[in-house]
Structures are given as C-alpha cells and as structure tokens.
Amino acid sequence: MNVHTPRHPSLYEVNARVLLRRLARKAGRRLTLDDIPDSRLARLAGCGFSWVYLMGAWETGEAGRRVSGSNEQWLRGYRDVLPDLQEEDICGSPFAVCGYSLHPDLGDPEALVRFRERLHKEGLLLMLDFVPNHTAPDHPWVRDHPDYYIRDTDRNLAHGRDPYSGGWPDTLQLDYGSPALQDAMIVELQTIAGQCDGLRCDMAMLVLPEVFRRTWGREMEPFWPRAIDSVRNEHPGFLFMAEVYWDLEWTLQEQGFDYTYDKRLYDRLRNGTARPVRDHLRADSEYQDKSARFLENHDEDRAAAVFPPEQHRAAAVLAFLAPGLRFFHEGQFSGRQKKTPVHLCREPEEPADPAIEEFYRQLVACLRLPPFRGGEWRLLDCNPAWEGNPSHDGYIAFAREREGERYIVAVNYAPDRGQCYVPLPWADLAGKAVRLRDLIGQAACERDGEGLLSPGLYLDIPGWGRHVFEVAAEEG
The missing domain is CATH 3.20.20.80 (Glycosidases)
Incomplete structure (x- = not known):
C-alpha cells in the first residue's frame, strides 16, 4: 500500500x-x-x-x-x-x-x-x-x-x-x-x-x-x-x-x-x-x-x-x-x-x-x-469596527497558508448583521495591492496592503454570513 x-x-x-x-x-x-x-x-x-x-x-x-x-x-x-x-x-x-x-x-x-x-x-x-x-x-x-x-x-x-x-x-x-x-x-x-x-x-x-x-x-x-x-x-x-x-x-x-x-x-x-x-x-x-x-x-x-x-x-x-x-x-x-x-x-x-x-x-x-x-493555521483577532459597536464579538476568523498560497476564513457566527476589522497576519503585504476573491460567494475586491494590516480587513456581513477569501498580493 x-x-x-x-x-x-x-x-x-x-x-x-x-x-x-x-x-x-x-x-x-x-x-x-x-x-x-x-x-x-x-x-x-x-x-x-x-x-x-x-x-x-x-x-x-x-x-x-x-x-x-x-x-x-x-x-x-x-x-x-x-x-x-x-x-x-x-x-x-x-x-x-x-x-x-x-x-x-x-x-x-x-x-x-x-x-x-x-x-x-x-x-x-x-x-x-x-x-x-x-x-x-x-x-x-x-x-x-x-x-x-x-x-x-x-x-x-x-x-x-x-x-x-x-x-x-x-x-x-x-x-x-x-x-x-x-x-x-x-x-x-x-x-x-x-x-x-x-x-x-x-x-x-x-x-x-x-x-x-x-x-x-x-x-x-x-x-x-x-x-x-x-x-x-x-x-x-x-x-x-x-x-x-x-x-x-x-x-x-x-x-x-x-x-x-x-x-x-x-x-x-x-x-x-x-x-x-x-x-x-x-x-x-x-x-x-x-x-x-x-x-x-x-x-x-x-x-x-x-x-x-x-x-x-x-x-x-x-x-x-x-x-x-x-x-x-x-x-x-x-x-x-x-x-x-x-x-x-x-x-x-x-x-x-x-x-x-x-x-x-x-x-x-x-x-x-x-x-x-x-498548511499553517492561525486564529485571527476580530476588532470593533467603531467604539460602542459590540457586534465584532460574533465574528470568528482564521488564516490558512502554504507555500505562498493564502486564505482568510471569516464568519459572522451570530443571527444579526455585524461589523469588525480583521488585521491580516502577513507583514509583507505592506506596499502592495491585494486582491480578495471569495471562494464560496460572489465577493471580490482590491485593497491596499497597509490597510489590511492595520486597522485590518473591514467586514460588514449579515447574520451567519461567511467568506473564504483567496488573498493574492502584487506590487502596488
């Protein structure tokens, strides 16, 4: 065998x-x-x-x-x-x-x-x-x-x-x-x-x-x-x-x-x-x-x-x-x-x-x-989108990576719409344009790498909403 x-x-x-x-x-x-x-x-x-x-x-x-x-x-x-x-x-x-x-x-x-x-x-x-x-x-x-x-x-x-x-x-x-x-x-x-x-x-x-x-x-x-x-x-x-x-x-x-x-x-x-x-x-x-x-x-x-x-x-x-x-x-x-x-x-x-x-x-x-x-797995922080908004507590996000392939999984595991920032864990995104494409939905966008590091990826999705983002960076 x-x-x-x-x-x-x-x-x-x-x-x-x-x-x-x-x-x-x-x-x-x-x-x-x-x-x-x-x-x-x-x-x-x-x-x-x-x-x-x-x-x-x-x-x-x-x-x-x-x-x-x-x-x-x-x-x-x-x-x-x-x-x-x-x-x-x-x-x-x-x-x-x-x-x-x-x-x-x-x-x-x-x-x-x-x-x-x-x-x-x-x-x-x-x-x-x-x-x-x-x-x-x-x-x-x-x-x-x-x-x-x-x-x-x-x-x-x-x-x-x-x-x-x-x-x-x-x-x-x-x-x-x-x-x-x-x-x-x-x-x-x-x-x-x-x-x-x-x-x-x-x-x-x-x-x-x-x-x-x-x-x-x-x-x-x-x-x-x-x-x-x-x-x-x-x-x-x-x-x-x-x-x-x-x-x-x-x-x-x-x-x-x-x-x-x-x-x-x-x-x-x-x-x-x-x-x-x-x-x-x-x-x-x-x-x-x-x-x-x-x-x-x-x-x-x-x-x-x-x-x-x-x-x-x-x-x-x-x-x-x-x-x-x-x-x-x-x-x-x-x-x-x-x-x-x-x-x-x-x-x-x-x-x-x-x-x-x-x-x-x-x-x-x-x-x-x-x-x-x-690949490697790490749990990510989900921070408040603005002061006084507790809906970030309904989010769970983690990163998967192997040999340069990177993905972000983010779920609003709550019944109501919520917002949060998820700082991505890859410092080399700084100074690059980053394309995000959802593998289980229609979402797609391009973001500045600096902003994805801090304050992070902004999410505003309905209750039980979920994304599996492919993260692809290119020189800005």
Missing part, C-alpha cells in the same frame, strides 16, 4: 448495509461490496477524501436482531423514520458484534479484501469499527469464555452500559479487569488491523480505568497504550480514531489515538454563540490537529434538521476549514433531514436540496486546496 494522506484529511462515513440495500432496490437483485461501482469510489477520491469509513461491516447475530425487533421504545423510533416499516428492515445494531469477519449480507470474506484494494487504487484508505466495551449476546466467547464477561448481582451476564445509562439490552459487557480478556481483545485488534487501514473505536473512553471503575466498581490495567502499540508493531502507520465524550479527548490522545471526536465543538456550534467556538479554537495546535470535526454522523441528528440553513453553512465553514480530521456523513451533502437508526438497513426516501448540494460542492473544493489539507 502506498497511499499518502494529508496532515488534515477528510473522511466519508457510509452505512454499508443501508447503501447496499439502496443499490439493490435499484438493481432488482442482491448486491455485495463487489457491486459498489468504481465510479462511486472515484468520485469520493475526486472530492479530496482520504478515508472511507464503512460503518456496519462486521458480523452480527440473530440474538441482537431479536432484541432490536422487540424493544418497543426502539420500534417507535423506527416507525417515526419508516412509517411503512417491515420486519426485514430491522437488521440489528452493527455495534452488537458477534465476530470480526465480514457480515455475510455484504459478501464473502474476500469481498472486504477486494473492496479495500479498489479503495487503494483510488488513493483511499479503509476505516472500520472496533467495539471494545461489549459483544453481541451470541458471540462465541459467551459459550467458550464466560469468564471474559461481567456478571450482575444475580450472577447473570451483564448488559453493556456506560456510567450514565441503564444499558444496551442487545449487548453483554466485557470485563477489562481480566488480563485474559484484555489479551484476547488485543488479538482481535491485530486480526482486524490486517483487514483495514484504521479503526473508529466505539465509545473508546468506556475502557479507560477511571471510567470502568466508575461504571463497574472494578480495577483494570490501562488497555489502550498496550493495544495500540501492539497493533502498530505489526502495522506501522495504522490509524486509531476514538469516539469519546466527557472531556476525555486529550486523555485518549495521550494514550495513542490519532484522532478523537470533537463533540465539544459540535455542541458549541449547535448552541450558536461565537465566543465559546472561538475559545475552543484557541486550544493547543497538537490537540486541534488530532480533533475529528463533524456536524453529523450516525449517532447525531442530521445537520440539516438541527441547524437552520444559514447557520448550517456557517457552522460547516468553521468546522471543516479549521485544522483536524474532517468527518462527513453520507447524505449530509444532499441535505438529508431524517436520521436512520443504526438498527435499520433501509433509509427513508428524501429529495436532495440543490442549495445545500451547491454549498458543499464549493466547500469541498476549498478542502482540496493545499493550505486546507496541510
């Missing part, structure tokens, strides 16, 4: 079971990973993606599916999305894993090998799931190694859970206080690592010693540093991304994860106030580089349903043009509004939103530019 990834890569999540069901309906026959067209993969590569996260690839069992199909609360949620719900639409949670081999519905075991090879030919890498906290109720270990699991007060095998929930009834909780279990999970990881290029580790913080102790009252030795080192000894460069919450992102980065979910940024963007977002972007550069930025994924509601249209666009500019890994979800580019529960393998029909499609086309074009893939 010889696939180069940029410093700030982009990832595209696709639900494997939903995608193949959709394609099969159009084809009128059963399809496997082999039938995903090369043209679809080429389009993703052409958009500048580095990773395809194939969610739901692993084998699940009938026990988990029965729970998924009998839980009344879950069933009500399914029917909200699919009023015409059929039994065959319920395939069970892909996170109730009973074996790390390709699910038979997706093809024979070698279909995953072939799919990965096709991705590599397009310059794409494959990410799959690892579920460390629990297994399906019909995992072979339940029969062969019941000592790998935690028992409840009635001596029954306990359901997987976190410290704040009542548990997931389609799972059984693994006992990380058992050295034998930890060794067995590392063997599983090593096996999985031979089938892909990186892993999204589901609820990775649940197997941190302090969280495990709080949940189960049991001590355990640290798992992640040893597990990650073990995999990388055999597969150098293998990538680990953690689904993590509760301000434990930095803890997992220190334990070896390449990327951690940035749920904090998502929550602050959703809240719609600029200052907390701006403060978040002041974090250490290493933390920023290892943050996975998203506006939706299979756990979160659809961005088009959560954010009003203009705020959606403003939030996307901030989340995806900042440093870190850019995490996109299939359907996001077309403005889908209905979140499909992971227990289902059919999604509702929804028309595409041409306006949001055009916005994301422009945004993805920006992400293909070298400064946004690996």
